[in-house]
Amino acid sequence: MQNEERYAFEPPEQPSRIQFKRVRRANEGPTEPVKKRGRRKPILLAAAGLVAALLVTLGMVGVSGFRAKGHLQTAAGLFAQLEQQIRTGDVTAAKGTLAALQIETKAAHEDTDGALWGLAGKAPILGDDLRAVGTVAKVLDDLAFNGLPALMDVAAGLDPKTLAPKNGRVDMTALNTAAPRIAAGLTVIRNAHAEVQGIPVDGLVGQVEAAVTQLSAGLGKAEELVSTADRAARLLPGMLGAQGPRNYLVLFQNNAEVRATGGMPGAYIVVHADAGAVTITDQGTAASDLKTFSPPVQTLSLDQQSLYTDRPAVFPADVNLTPDYPTAASLMRNMYRKRSGVTVNGVLATDPVALSYLLKATGAVKLPQGEPLTADNAVRVLLSEAYAKYPEPTAQDAYFARAARATFEALIKGQGDAKGMVTQLGRAAGERRLLMWSADPAEQQILAGTVLEGRLPVDDPASPTVGVFLNDGTGAKLSYYLTQTAALTVGACDEDGGREMHLKLTLGSTAPTTGLPAYVTGLALSGNKYTSRTNVMVFSPTNAAVVGITSEGQEIEFGAGIERGRFVAVLTADLVPGAKQTYDITIQPSELPKDGAIRPRLWTTPGVRPWQTAVEPGAACA
Numbered sequence: 001m002q003n004e005e006r007y008a009f010e011p012p013e014q015p016s017r018i019q020f021k022r023v024r025r026a027n028e029g030p031t032e033p034v035k036k037r038g039r040r041k042p043i044l045l046a047a048a049g050l051v052a053a054l055l056v057t058l059g060m061v062g063v064s065g066f067r068a069k070g071h072l073q074t075a076a077g078l079f080a081q082l083e084q085q086i087r088t089g090d091v092t093a094a095k096g097t098l099a100a101l102q103i104e105t106k107a108a109h110e111d112t113d114g115a116l117w118g119l120a121g122k123a124p125i126l127g128d129d130l131r132a133v134g135t136v137a138k139v140l141d142d143l144a145f146n147g148l149p150a151l152m153d154v155a156a157g158l159d160p161k162t163l164a165p166k167n168g169r170v171d172m173t174a175l176n177t178a179a180p181r182i183a184a185g186l187t188v189i190r191n192a193h194a195e196v197q198g199i200p201v202d203g204l205v206g207q208v209e210a211a212v213t214q215l216s217a218g219l220g221k222a223e224e225l226v227s228t229a230d231r232a233a234r235l236l237p238g239m240l241g242a243q244g245p246r247n248y249l250v251l252f253q254n255n256a257e258v259r260a261t262g263g264m265p266g267a268y269i270v271v272h273a274d275a276g277a278v279t280i281t282d283q284g285t286a287a288s289d290l291k292t293f294s295p296p297v298q299t300l301s302l303d304q305q306s307l308y309t310d311r312p313a314v315f316p317a318d319v320n321l322t323p324d325y326p327t328a329a330s331l332m333r334n335m336y337r338k339r340s341g342v343t344v345n346g347v348l349a350t351d352p353v354a355l356s357y358l359l360k361a362t363g364a365v366k367l368p369q370g371e372p373l374t375a376d377n378a379v380r381v382l383l384s385e386a387y388a389k390y391p392e393p394t395a396q397d398a399y400f401a402r403a404a405r406a407t408f409e410a411l412i413k414g415q416g417d418a419k420g421m422v423t424q425l426g427r428a429a430g431e432r433r434l435l436m437w438s439a440d441p442a443e444q445q446i447l448a449g450t451v452l453e454g455r456l457p458v459d460d461p462a463s464p465t466v467g468v469f470l471n472d473g474t475g476a477k478l479s480y481y482l483t484q485t486a487a488l489t490v491g492a493c494d495e496d497g498g499r500e501m502h503l504k505l506t507l508g509s510t511a512p513t514t515g516l517p518a519y520v521t522g523l524a525l526s527g528n529k530y531t532s533r534t535n536v537m538v539f540s541p542t543n544a545a546v547v548g549i550t551s552e553g554q555e556i557e558f559g560a561g562i563e564r565g566r567f568v569a570v571l572t573a574d575l576v577p578g579a580k581q582t583y584d585i586t587i588q589p590s591e592l593p594k595d596g597a598i599r600p601r602l603w604t605t606p607g608v609r610p611w612q613t614a615v616e617p618g619a620a621c622a
Contacts, residue, residue: 071108072133075101075140079218082148091152098152102144109141132199132212139192139215147188150181151226164418165411170276172237179233186226193219231446238443239346241273247281248273249336251349252404253320255608256383256520258479258534260323260469261454262351262433262606265316265332267400269408270344278412282340283405285397286316290335297334307537307561307568323469323539323605324564325349325454326444329437346438349454351606352382354428355407361420365410368402383480383608387520396519433606456539456566456603462596464541464589466503467603471535473572476522478532481511483580484611490598490618499618501544501600503585507534509575526574533574536583540567541600544589551583596620 078101085094112134162174196216201209239246248271253263270282284290296313304312304322311318312328316335320328329347337343359365359375366372370389373381382403390396410416428434435454438444447453457465468486472479484507491500509532521529540546546569549556559570573581598618604611 067107067111071104071111072137072140075104075108075144078104086152095152098144098148101148105137105141105144108137112137132201135195135199136212136215139195143188143192147185147192150185150188160418160422164421165278165414167414168278168412170240170278172240172242172276175233175237176242179230179237182226182230182233186223186230189219189223189226193223228450231450235438235443235446238440239273239438240276240278242275245272245274246345247271247342249332249344249347250404250408251286251332251347252355252400253349253351254383254477255351255353255606256477256480257317257472257475258470258482258605258607259318259320260471260537260605261320261325261328261349261435263479264472265319265349267397267404268336269404270336270342271408280405280408280412282342283401285401288394288397290316290339292316293335293338297331297338303562303564307563307570320349321471322563323454323456323467323537323603325435326437329435330439333439343439345440346436346443348437349435350428351433352379353606353608354431354433355382357424357428357433358407358411358421361418361424362410362416365407365415367406369399373403373407379608383477387477387517391517391519393519431606431610432603456564457601459542461591463599463601464501464544465539465601465603466501466541466587467537467539467566468503468505468605469537469539469603470605470607471537472522473533473535474522474525476524476532477520478509478511478522478530479534480520480608481509481577482532482534482575482607483508483510483609484604484607485613486602486604486611487614487616488600488602489616490600493621499589499598499621500547501541501587501589503538503587504582505536505538505585506580506582507536507573507575508580509577511577513577528576531574531576533572536571536573538569538571538585538587539563539603540569540587541589542566543591544587546585547588548586549583551581556583 078097082094082097082101085091085097163170193216196212196219199212201212237243239248250269250271251265252267253259253261254266255263257264259265265286267285268283269280272279272281293314296310298313300308300310300313304327308318308321312321312331313319316332319331319335322328329349333344333347355373356375356378359373359378364372364374371377371381382400386396386399390399411421425434429451432451432454434452436447436452437454438447444453448455449457456467459465466488470479470482470484485505487504489502489504491502493499511530511532513530516530518529524531526533538546542565545567546558546560549558549569549571556571561568561570569585571583573583575581597620600615600617602613602615604613
């Protein structure tokens with residue numbers, strides 16, 4: 001999106017019963033009948049009484065269990081109804097549903113609590129099922145009375161219409177009030193989830209096992225959702241200047257020239273926040289205004305230098321050759337400080353595809369020059385047509401800067417549908433098209449592990465993460481025409497219980513063969529100016545390595561490196577218009593669980609076009 005220095009980044013090279021029969025000895029007379037003892041009758045009567053008591057107890061438990069089942073089934077329907085009402089913003093109806101839900105969960109808890117139920121829970125065969133049902137009823141009752149009311153209050157107070165900017169200001173009253181109630185609700189949900197996870201499901205009857213498993217999964221999703229809200233409630237007041245003024249650098253990535261986090265940093269704006277008031281204080285482009293740096297703005301690690309040379313610390317357009325957004329954001333912060341003298345408190349990044357999502361909520365945004373930006377044309381206009389309409393790099397820079405400012409101003413003025421805005425922001429974040437880094441370590445820790453952080457997750461051995469990240473290799477805008485498909489599978493178990501992972505990656509080009517301006521075709525390092533060159537980086541899971549790459553049955557040589565404890569394989573894909581290239585990549589983890597299923601994860605660079613991906617889990621080894 002700007003006139004960057006043209007370059008080509010080159011990658012580095014039950015026990016059995018025994019019956020006893022009394023045998024009469026030879027010298028014994030006939031066996032005398034055993035006389036009944038006087039105490040025998042009371043013992044039998046006591047035993048009969050005990051059996052009768054047990055039958056009564058079990059009968060009472062049966063009746064209670066039947067009633068509890070009805071209450072829990074009704075509660076399940078009310079939970080689903082409540083979720084739908086909250087999703088649609090019908091808080092008034094949701095409060096009525098919550099009151100009905102509390103009646104059902106309280107009754108279920110009372111029916112499954114007390115000495116009789118506890119005694120029945122110690123019985124063989126069905127005791128574990130009764131204990132599980134009792135735990136479920138207790139958890140749901142606690143949730144209905146101690147967790148959901150707080151969250152309902154939050155839903156009422158955090159209406160998107162209330163939080164949406166109005167004339168450049170965000171009212172933080174509701175947000176500040178909601179934060180402690182969100183935290184309290186999260187604690188209840190976490191405790192409930194942990195208690196249900198602690199129920200042993202082995203040996204439970206099918207219906208009970210299914211119910212416990214379903215509840216655990218539902219609580220997990222609820223915990224994740226409320227945890228996100230909790231993070232936001234802790235972050236946003238400070239970011240909006242509640243404790244003092246803040247400044248943020250907002251980068252617009254150009255996906256037409258792909259970089260690992262999405263696209264080359266192009267236009268930027270600087271946003272000032274003070275007590276909820278948001279204004280734009282500066283704007284520019286990475287190449288024209290930040291230029292290049294000699295010496296580098298900071299020293300990269302030896303591993304990073306081996307993969308990327310020192311370019312990320314020299315060229316603003318290259319800070320995100322690495323997929324690690326905190327690294328890229330820190331570099332860009334230092335670059336802006338050196339050029340402007342202003343030290344920003346954090347760096348945000350987004351792209352034209354995310355912008356097109358937001359325009360679905362805001363409606364069209366008028367620009368000082370050219371046609372208005374809409375959800376339908378934003379990607380096409382910003383990533384393709386602008387280069388033909390404004391052939392001079394300086395004119396391109398000016399246009400992109402104006403477009404960035406106009407769009408952000410529409411957002412902070414509160415243009416459009418607030419609820420739709422929240423939905424589209426969530427979509428963009430889920431695709432890693434909205435990234436955030438804070439210079440405050442405490443705030444950055446809150447962001448850690450979220451999609452906003454832009455950092456590969458710490459691996460759970462049962463969920464190894466593979467990353468496929470792309471960088472343009474010829475200073476062109478041909479990434480606009482890239483297509484990407486990736487399928488990740490887990491191989492069969494070998495004799496030792498180990499297994500490989502396999503990645504099938506296909507890249508393609510839909511570029512035309514004529515008619516593109518020179519600025520789009522770039523340096524043509526492959527010899528054909530319409531041939532796109534893309535450097536592909538495959539990040540293995542931790543404690544793993546790429547051990548082989550083939551294409552059309554032929555072995556492919558690849559470069560290798562290490563970043564943040566992950567092996568990185570690098571290869572270069574040259575694609576003429578209409579061509580596709582498929583790579584079969586073998587990854588050999590040093591260690592995977594042998595007694596559980598493997599559920600891998602796949603991260604990819606956000607592109608102009610969505611990736612076509614498939615991830616298949618691997619069953620536990622026998």
